[in-house]
Amino acid sequence: MIFKKFKKHLTITWTRLNQKNTLSSIAMHENETLKRVVEAFSNTKNFSFTREDKQAFERCESIRSQLLQDETVVSYDIFGSDKRALVKDICKIAASSKKECQFLYALTKVERKTVVLEMGTNVGISGCYILEGIKNESESELVTMEGLPQLCKIAEKQFSGITSSSKFDIKQGLFGTTFPAVLRGAKEFNLLFIDGNHQKEPTIDYFMSLKNRISSPAILVFDDINWSIGMKEAWEVIKKDPDVNYVLDFYRQGIVIIDRKETAKNVEFKLHLSY
Numbered sequence: 001m002i003f004k005k006f007k008k009h010l011t012i013t014w015t016r017l018n019q020k021n022t023l024s025s026i027a028m029h030e031n032e033t034l035k036r037v038v039e040a041f042s043n044t045k046n047f048s049f050t051r052e053d054k055q056a057f058e059r060c061e062s063i064r065s066q067l068l069q070d071e072t073v074v075s076y077d078i079f080g081s082d083k084r085a086l087v088k089d090i091c092k093i094a095a096s097s098k099k100e101c102q103f104l105y106a107l108t109k110v111e112r113k114t115v116v117l118e119m120g121t122n123v124g125i126s127g128c129y130i131l132e133g134i135k136n137e138s139e140s141e142l143v144t145m146e147g148l149p150q151l152c153k154i155a156e157k158q159f160s161g162i163t164s165s166s167k168f169d170i171k172q173g174l175f176g177t178t179f180p181a182v183l184r185g186a187k188e189f190n191l192l193f194i195d196g197n198h199q200k201e202p203t204i205d206y207f208m209s210l211k212n213r214i215s216s217p218a219i220l221v222f223d224d225i226n227w228s229i230g231m232k233e234a235w236e237v238i239k240k241d242p243d244v245n246y247v248l249d250f251y252r253q254g255i256v257i258i259d260r261k262e263t264a265k266n267v268e269f270k271l272h273l274s275y
């Protein structure tokens with residue numbers, strides 16, 4: 001355990017020390033999507049946002065603060081489990097951090113039209129940031145998927161306070177059912193946040209099914225790529241896939257860019273967003 005932690009911090013420290021060189025190497029690549037993703041990274045890292053962006057973040061964090069006090073009991077029956085948990089604990093454990101959410105928000109600005117698929121709505125924290133990012137773009141939208149019905153309701157309430165219901169669609173149900181239905185739909189997603197069911201085989205399956213259905217260029221963000229041996233193995237498969245052009249490894253999140261016009265393949269960079 002101590003060795004694992006030490007290795008993690010060593011890897012992150014090394015990445016941070018090399019960050020300037022890494023950014024210079026990235027600058028040698030002409031790919032527009034890569035450039036804009038790295039700009040989103042730098043803006044997030046340095047907190048270079050406009051006043052409007054910062055106000056949007058404040059609104060999202062005030063939603064997080066409220067949910068962190070919510071003592072409603074949530075049932076996990078849908079997963080065939082008798083587990084129960086309080087909303088405040090679910091929000092504390094599962095929601096993406098402030099920086100990670102700001103990065104997602106920044107990614108919504110990479111293209112003018114952003115069609116987002118999120119796997120793992122939870123209480124809607126990352127979804128709130130995404131909606132704040134796209135709410136003024138008429139063609140942008142969010143489709144988000146969650147198994148727990150109570151969490152879908154909570155997320156819907158938060159989302160409705162941000163924008164009109166035509167901008168988001170919460171698919172309630174287990175991914176085993178909702179994912180094939182989403183794939184059958186006609187939406188051309190160009191920003192994907194895979195943040196649910198962190199197991200090796202499902203994660204690889206989601207990627208394999210998605211990669212031929214998404215728009216090009218598309219940005220896929222995988223959460224918790226170092227969370228378990230299974231997730232590390234899934235990430236190895238994904239980043240080496242022949243359809244992947246660029247890979248950004250943030251240690252906790254892994255980003256891949258698929259751009260069918262790009263000839264460079266599987267070019268990987270390590271960056272670190274925050275602790």
Ligand SMILES: C[S@@+](CC[C@H](N)C(=O)[O-])C[C@H]1O[C@@H](n2cnc3c(N)ncnc32)[C@H](O)[C@@H]1O
Nearest residue numbers: 094095096120122125126146147174175196197
């Ligand atoms: C890590 S949380 C998502 C956090 C959220 N994206 C955020 O950053 O605020 C993952 C969510 O995925 C849901 N989930 C996990 N496996 C699932 C499955 N097989 N089907 C449906 N939902 C699932 C869980 O119930 C949980 O709420």
